[in-house]
Amino acid sequence: MKYEDYFNPKYKPKKSDIICTFRLNPCNKKSAGAVAAESSTGTWTTLTTSTEKRMLDLGAKVISIKGNLIKIAYSIELFEKGNMPQIFSSIAGNVFNMKEVKTLRLEWIDWSDTMINSFYGPKFGVHGIRKMLRVPKRPLCGTIIKPKLGLNASEHAQVAYRAWVGGVDIVKDDENLTHQPFNHFDKRIRETLKQRDYAEKVTGEKKIYMANVTAEANEMIKRAKFVKSCGGEYVMVDILTVGWSGLQTLRKANLGLVIHAHRAMHGALTRNKQHGIAMPPIADAARLIGVDQIHIGTAVGKMDETPEEVITLKNRVEGKLGKAKPVFAVCSGGLHPGHVSKLVKMLGNDIIIQCGGGVHGHPRGTKAGATALRQAIDATMKDISLKDYAKNHLELKLALNKWGTI
Ligand code: CAP
Numbered sequence: 001m002k003y004e005d006y007f008n009p010k011y012k013p014k015k016s017d018i019i020c021t022f023r024l025n026p027c028n029k030k031s032a033g034a035v036a037a038e039s040s041t042g043t044w045t046t047l048t049t050s051t052e053k054r055m056l057d058l059g060a061k062v063i064s065i066k067g068n069l070i071k072i073a074y075s076i077e078l079f080e081k082g083n084m085p086q087i088f089s090s091i092a093g094n095v096f097n098m099k100e101v102k103t104l105r106l107e108w109i110d111w112s113d114t115m116i117n118s119f120y121g122p123k124f125g126v127h128g129i130r131k132m133l134r135v136p137k138r139p140l141c142g143t144i145i146k147p148k149l150g151l152n153a154s155e156h157a158q159v160a161y162r163a164w165v166g167g168v169d170i171v172k173d174d175e176n177l178t179h180q181p182f183n184h185f186d187k188r189i190r191e192t193l194k195q196r197d198y199a200e201k202v203t204g205e206k207k208i209y210m211a212n213v214t215a216e217a218n219e220m221i222k223r224a225k226f227v228k229s230c231g232g233e234y235v236m237v238d239i240l241t242v243g244w245s246g247l248q249t250l251r252k253a254n255l256g257l258v259i260h261a262h263r264a265m266h267g268a269l270t271r272n273k274q275h276g277i278a279m280p281p282i283a284d285a286a287r288l289i290g291v292d293q294i295h296i297g298t299a300v301g302k303m304d305e306t307p308e309e310v311i312t313l314k315n316r317v318e319g320k321l322g323k324a325k326p327v328f329a330v331c332s333g334g335l336h337p338g339h340v341s342k343l344v345k346m347l348g349n350d351i352i353i354q355c356g357g358g359v360h361g362h363p364r365g366t367k368a369g370a371t372a373l374r375q376a377i378d379a380t381m382k383d384i385s386l387k388d389y390a391k392n393h394l395e396l397k398l399a400l401n402k403w404g405t406i
């Protein structure tokens with residue numbers, strides 16, 4: 001049998017099939033067949049252990065080659081339902097390293113309802129989060145405690161308090177803050193949630209603390225349970241460094257906590273537009289497993305992505321995906337209050353705008369930075385330009401003086 005035998009444009013995919021779109025170079029029947037074979041039933045040589053017919057019947061089928069994009073249909077029998085690690089070991093495993101393939105990028109996955117329904121999906125999603133925070137319409141806003149590492153638990157909690165009373169809805173740990181000698185997890189959680197309670201009393205608003213539980217899976221569950229026992233409603237997790245298995249373990253624990261998906265390390269997979277895995281398949285996997293909000297980029301901040309990529313991702317995470325609830329898109333990375341109007345114009349109100357340096361770097365400090373961010377959102381919701389609104393809102397004025405607006 002040859003790789004080309006997996007090329008089968010006449011195959012009519014079954015409703016339960018999963019269809020993957022890959023960018024492939026070189027792109028021909030042989031290289032496409034190699035991807036289909038290696039990601040399903042085949043290997044580099046003929047075998048004595050199975051008939052070719054049996055391998056091809058179950059094997060993946062290359063159903064189209066257009067330019068350097070191919071579509072491969074995978075029968076659902078090739079996968080274990082509800083097992084995201086196994087799915088990615090097939091469609092995003094050995095195929096990236098085959099000599100037959102110079103570059104390969106998994107661009108998109110069309111999931112079947114049969115597969116979608118084998119996962120928990122988000123527990124809260126956009127609507128559940130808006131209900132919890134009692135913020136029906138405007139974008140949510142948050143900050144990340146900065147410096148990302150170095151503050152002790154009490155300093156961390158104090159900075160969080162200042163951000164909450166300044167006006168942000170959400171305060172999160174940074175992606176690499178977990179349980180370090182200078183900032184123990186349990187002390188940070190207890191002290192920061194205490195400050196959250198004070199901030200709620202002072203402001204009369206619901207305030208959220210997203211504690212980073214990223215760790216070995218059993219430890220992650222233990223930490224999430226601790227957050228819950230201290231009255232927390234959210235956890236954040238670095239979905240790629242904990243892996244699909246860790247994320248599924250956290251979701252399966254079904255602790256009633258909102259799950260915030262940080263995507264640290266995604267750039268190793270997504271940045272090269274010719275080779276790796278694009279963000280939509282990663283976001284799909286996280287959504288099917290059951291995260292409630294996920295970072296999608298900003299296009300205007302410090303990270304390398306285009307407006308088209310961010311808009312596509314936004315539409316994907318909140319768009320129809322079987323029964324999976326829409327997931328809240330999080331914009332973060334080099335943002336400051338001067339970006340707010342442009343972001344909302346590009347992405348709409350259903351976004352969470354997170355500014356780390358763009359709050360704590362405010363000339364008057366964290367509280368003023370948080371106020372400036374909230375003022376920028378208020379201005380945008382009133383359809384007033386930031387510049388005009390800044391004329392009688394000092395905190396915003398000082399933020400625009402330092403960072404400008406777009
Ligand atoms: C932002 C951030 C976020 C990145 C993640 C950071 O801080 O906390 O982790 O935005 O990137 O550590 O850089 P700043 P993405 O607001 O100070 O930039 O959202 O693209 O995954």
Ligand code: MG
Nearest residue numbers: 144148174175
């Ligand atoms: Mg960060």
